[in-house]
Amino acid sequence: MSSNLLEVKNLKKSFGGLQAVDIKELKFKKNQLTSIIGPNGAGKTTFFDLISGFQTADSGDIFLNGDDISNSQPYQIARMGMIRTFQLTKVFDRMTVLENLMFSGSSVTNDSFTKSIINTKKQRNYEIELKDKSYEIMEDLNISHMADSYARELSGGQKKLLELARSIINNPETLLLDEPLAGVNPKLAEDLLDLIQKLASSGISILMVEHNIEAVMKISERIVVLSEGTLIADGSPNDIRNDQSVIEAYLGKDDE
Amino acid sequence: MLDQLGNGLLLGIIISVASVALSLLYGVTRIVNFAHGEIIALGAIATLFFSSPIDYRVLFLDKFSPLGLNFALSCILAVIICGLFGGLLELILFRPLRKGNVGNIAVLVVTIGLSIFIRHLYLLFATGKVQNFPLELQRRQTYLFFDMTPRNLKVLIAGILVMILIGLLLTYTKLGKAMRAVRDSEELSSVSGINSDNIILITWISSSMLAGLAGVFQAIINDVRWNMGFLILLLIFAGTVLGGIGTSFGAMVGGFIIGILVQVSVGLPFMEGHTEAKNAVALGIMIVILLFRPQGIFGQKERIS
Amino acid sequence: MSSLLISKRVLFAIAITSFSIYLVFLLNPEGALRILINLLTFAGIYGLSAIGLNVHFGWTGLLNFGHASFMGMGAYVTLLLMPHAAGREGEVTTTGFPIIIAVFVGIAAAALFGLLLGLPAIRLRGDYLAIVTIAAAEIFRLLVRDLESITGGVYGIISYTENLQKFRPEFINSLSLNYEFAPSQAWVGIIAWVSIILTLFLLKRLNSSPWGRALRAVREDEDAVRAMGKNAVWLKLQSFMLGAGIAGLSGVLLAFNYGSLETTVFVPLLTFYVWAIMILGGVGSLTGPIFGSIIFWVIISETDRLAYIFFENANGQQLAGFRFLLVGLLIMLLMIFRPSGLLGKKEELLLDVK
Numbered sequence: 001m002s003s004n005l006l007e008v009k010n011l012k013k014s015f016g017g018l019q020a021v022d023i024k025e026l027k028f029k030k031n032q033l034t035s036i037i038g039p040n041g042a043g044k045t046t047f048f049d050l051i052s053g054f055q056t057a058d059s060g061d062i063f064l065n066g067d068d069i070s071n072s073q074p075y076q077i078a079r080m081g082m083i084r085t086f087q088l089t090k091v092f093d094r095m096t097v098l099e100n101l102m103f104s105g106s107s108v109t110n111d112s113f114t115k116s117i118i119n120t121k122k123q124r125n126y127e128i129e130l131k132d133k134s135y136e137i138m139e140d141l142n143i144s145h146m147a148d149s150y151a152r153e154l155s156g157g158q159k160k161l162l163e164l165a166r167s168i169i170n171n172p173e174t175l176l177l178d179e180p181l182a183g184v185n186p187k188l189a190e191d192l193l194d195l196i197q198k199l200a201s202s203g204i205s206i207l208m209v210e211h212n213i214e215a216v217m218k219i220s221e222r223i224v225v226l227s228e229g230t231l232i233a234d235g236s237p238n239d240i241r242n243d244q245s246v247i248e249a250y251l252g253k254d255d256e
Numbered sequence: 257m258l259d260q261l262g263n264g265l266l267l268g269i270i271i272s273v274a275s276v277a278l279s280l281l282y283g284v285t286r287i288v289n290f291a292h293g294e295i296i297a298l299g300a301i302a303t304l305f306f307s308s309p310i311d312y313r314v315l316f317l318d319k320f321s322p323l324g325l326n327f328a329l330s331c332i333l334a335v336i337i338c339g340l341f342g343g344l345l346e347l348i349l350f351r352p353l354r355k356g357n358v359g360n361i362a363v364l365v366v367t368i369g370l371s372i373f374i375r376h377l378y379l380l381f382a383t384g385k386v387q388n389f390p391l392e393l394q395r396r397q398t399y400l401f402f403d404m405t406p407r408n409l410k411v412l413i414a415g416i417l418v419m420i421l422i423g424l425l426l427t428y429t430k431l432g433k434a435m436r437a438v439r440d441s442e443e444l445s446s447v448s449g450i451n452s453d454n455i456i457l458i459t460w461i462s463s464s465m466l467a468g469l470a471g472v473f474q475a476i477i478n479d480v481r482w483n484m485g486f487l488i489l490l491l492i493f494a495g496t497v498l499g500g501i502g503t504s505f506g507a508m509v510g511g512f513i514i515g516i517l518v519q520v521s522v523g524l525p526f527m528e529g530h531t532e533a534k535n536a537v538a539l540g541i542m543i544v545i546l547l548f549r550p551q552g553i554f555g556q557k558e559r560i561s
Numbered sequence: 562m563s564s565l566l567i568s569k570r571v572l573f574a575i576a577i578t579s580f581s582i583y584l585v586f587l588l589n590p591e592g593a594l595r596i597l598i599n600l601l602t603f604a605g606i607y608g609l610s611a612i613g614l615n616v617h618f619g620w621t622g623l624l625n626f627g628h629a630s631f632m633g634m635g636a637y638v639t640l641l642l643m644p645h646a647a648g649r650e651g652e653v654t655t656t657g658f659p660i661i662i663a664v665f666v667g668i669a670a671a672a673l674f675g676l677l678l679g680l681p682a683i684r685l686r687g688d689y690l691a692i693v694t695i696a697a698a699e700i701f702r703l704l705v706r707d708l709e710s711i712t713g714g715v716y717g718i719i720s721y722t723e724n725l726q727k728f729r730p731e732f733i734n735s736l737s738l739n740y741e742f743a744p745s746q747a748w749v750g751i752i753a754w755v756s757i758i759l760t761l762f763l764l765k766r767l768n769s770s771p772w773g774r775a776l777r778a779v780r781e782d783e784d785a786v787r788a789m790g791k792n793a794v795w796l797k798l799q800s801f802m803l804g805a806g807i808a809g810l811s812g813v814l815l816a817f818n819y820g821s822l823e824t825t826v827f828v829p830l831l832t833f834y835v836w837a838i839m840i841l842g843g844v845g846s847l848t849g850p851i852f853g854s855i856i857f858w859v860i861i862s863e864t865d866r867l868a869y870i871f872f873e874n875a876n877g878q879q880l881a882g883f884r885f886l887l888v889g890l891l892i893m894l895l896m897i898f899r900p901s902g903l904l905g906k907k908e909e910l911l912l913d914v915k
């Protein structure tokens with residue numbers, strides 16, 4: 001039971017009469033790269049919101065490493081090791097790239113109000129280490145030349161890189177990537193995909209919502225398909241490629 | 257407690273009408289208008305000016321003599337003046353702000369500044385003293401289970417009729433539907449051919465007329481003061497919040513309940529000797545509602561935080 | 562960007578402030594120093610309060626329109642803990658704590674009041690928070706008025722100033738004899754400005770600290786903050802408490818400036834004054850409130866002159882009314898035409914309800 005990373009049971013969420021999510025059972029194992037796909041309105045982002053605590057389900061249970069997180073706050077879930085990104089890239093506009101990262105990497109105790117007033121030697125050393133770590137990640141992702149620029153000056157693609165960098169600075173156990181390739185040029189999409197694969201092989205469990213089917217087929221170990229809030233297929237890329245119900249779901253939507 | 261019921265109903269109708277006015281405006285423009293109280297006061301002050309006998313010393317500076325008109329006519333004129341005032345505010349202040357993409361918070365602070373400004377204009381140029389309409393004193397009568405003067409009863413009935421009328425207008429007329437459409441989405445409604453600028457202007461005018469009417473009611477029931485609007489502003493907020501922000505029906509009901517609660521609370525045991533704190537009861541209720549059921553009784557659940 | 566050591570904006574602010582002070586001397590050939598000390602003391606007190614409000618609005622985007630109640634909380638708690646007299650009979654309390662402790666507790670009480678109010682309210686959307694803070698301040702005022710046995714009600718508290726004035730240094734006394742100003746007020750003024758300096762140091766330190774960084778992130782994007790495992794609500798609460806505590810201190814100073822305290826002091830109009838000062842000085846600017854406050858008080862005190870021009874026989878109520886008229890106008894004009902005030906940065910302003 002607890003060997004599963006993430007488990008979802010009888011998860012239901014509706015908005016004013018529209019059933020957005022209705023999933024009987026879904027389990028995710030550790031160290032896997034799973035993609036969640038489905039036509040528009042399938043409930044993918046709502047699903048993400050529910051498991052990351054940004055929305056509360058009408059009914060059902062969610063377990064992370066065996067712990068019940070159905071009613072947990074987003075920050076609590078993040079502290080348990082599951083970090084998410086957002087469909088509309090969220091960066092801290094009026095802070096520099098470096099500050100964006102240092103904030104994200106800073107522990108809650110380091111951020112403490114009293115500590116910040118006293119400014120102990122320990123805090124100062126921590127900040128120096130934090131800065132080094134931030135630079136390391138920026139270099140890995142090729143954005144270190146923007147370290148002192150304000151995040152709002154970054155291009156769309158660079159913002160995605162920043163959001164990603166921010167999410168991994170604390171070595172999360174699980175990453176929820178919400179459309180990481182959306183609106184990104186093909187070259188950058190390739191780089192991002194490589195990066196995601198590297199992260200997956202370094203031991204991070206990844207759940208990815210994506211519309212780019214080619215990319216999904218390329219790197220996913222497992223694909224979960226949602227349509228109109230329910231699970232309609234679940235398997236390896238090959239299974240999904242040939243699944244009739246999936247094809248219908250996508251075609252059906254196109255007809256509308 | 258019951259002997260306050262009459263007062264409660266009267267305060268209730270004032271707050272109710274004023275809350276509907278505020279809710280109407282907020283619903284369509286998303287502005288919390290802190291200057292709402294001043295439009296209410298304008299209704300009373302204008303009526304005072306129109307109806308007081310000629311040569312009565314009603315206004316400061318003694319430069320203008322009241323017009324001595326028929327009272328009912330004065331009320332109507334005053335309400336119209338308020339409507340015009342509201343329209344003017346929209347045209348010269350709020351529309352430019354809206355077009356200039358000024359943020360909500362800035363507009364809110366502007367309405368606070370406006371409220372302070374206008375209120376003290378009244379203090380300096382209208383009346384710093386408590387005034388009354390030129391109406392004869394009446395005695396309270398008992399009707400069913402409450403007491404009030406016959407005139408006040410007429411006010412109560414008139415108020416209720418106006419509320420019913422508004423409700424019907426909003427629900428069944430094209431204009432009402434258009435207002436509700438703009439409330440739900442300004443972009444969508446303009447796409448479907450509704451001129452949102454005109455609707456907003458009409459909303460300002462009607463909301464201000466209603467506010468003026470509330471002021472007239474308040475002045476008949478109580479008196480005319482420069483800060484009469486400010487005094488009940490918080491109660492109006494309470495009524496609107498209780499009933500449900502953005503729903504006129506909610507504001508109607510919420511306003512009434514607040515009015516009754518405030519007056520009736522005077523009779524509660526712990527309130528003895530602290531009757532001025534009756535407002536605190538209503539405010540406390542408002543805070544509790546905002547915490548546990550921010551959409552009020554009839555409102556829609558929006559993302560409040 | 563400007564290569565000057567001090568930016569043009571700051572130079573302009575200093576210039577206008579200096580001019581305002583000069584104006585005081587110009588318009589008051591007699592007793593200018595006395596008027597100036599009075600003005601600077603009020604400016605210091607209100608400036609401190611505005612600095613607290615700036616933490617709320619400038620740093621965190623919180624719409625607090627009940628600021629006067631935080632000031633009041635600090636004042637009442639502090640005074641009641643020291644020797645004083647209160648109520649209709651002027652009941653004397655001779656025991657009490659040393660002033661340092663009383664002030665400390667007063668500030669803590671104001672901060673706690675901030676916590677109490679903030680716990681439920683901070684999650685509310687901007688305009689709702691505004692209404693709740695106004696309502697809470699009104700409840701505070703009514704409670705203070707009705708709990709006469711504790712707070713002295715409408716009769717208030719008196720005979721407490723000695724607790725502070727007994728520490729007044731000699732040089733002030735001698736100076737006041739030569740230059741004709743009120744030594745007790747000058748003492749309060751000095752303490753106010755020292756408080757401002759200390760508070761600014763504290764805030765500067767916090768701003769560049771990890772905590773300040775976290776608060777800035779909250780201002781930018783709360784959801785992203787939460788996704789990083791940080792408790793955005795708690796951060797906002799802490800900021801609310803900080804601003805409240807600062808306001809509490811300014812309330813204590815205001816009480817010492819007046820010499821007696823009752824229920825007409827901590828009212829909504831006080832809150833509006835502080836808002837006007839904060840906007841004028843520049844939302845989000847640390848030092849903005851200082852300049853805003855001085856200029857504001859020069860305007861306010863010299864407008865009495867203007868009032869006399871308009872109203873030949875102006876009475877007290879009309880004079881006060883004229884002041885408020887100007888305050889309302891000032892707030893409106895600033896928010897419409899120059900919301901960033903003197904030293905604020907337009908990009909820093911959070912002008913949309915989240």
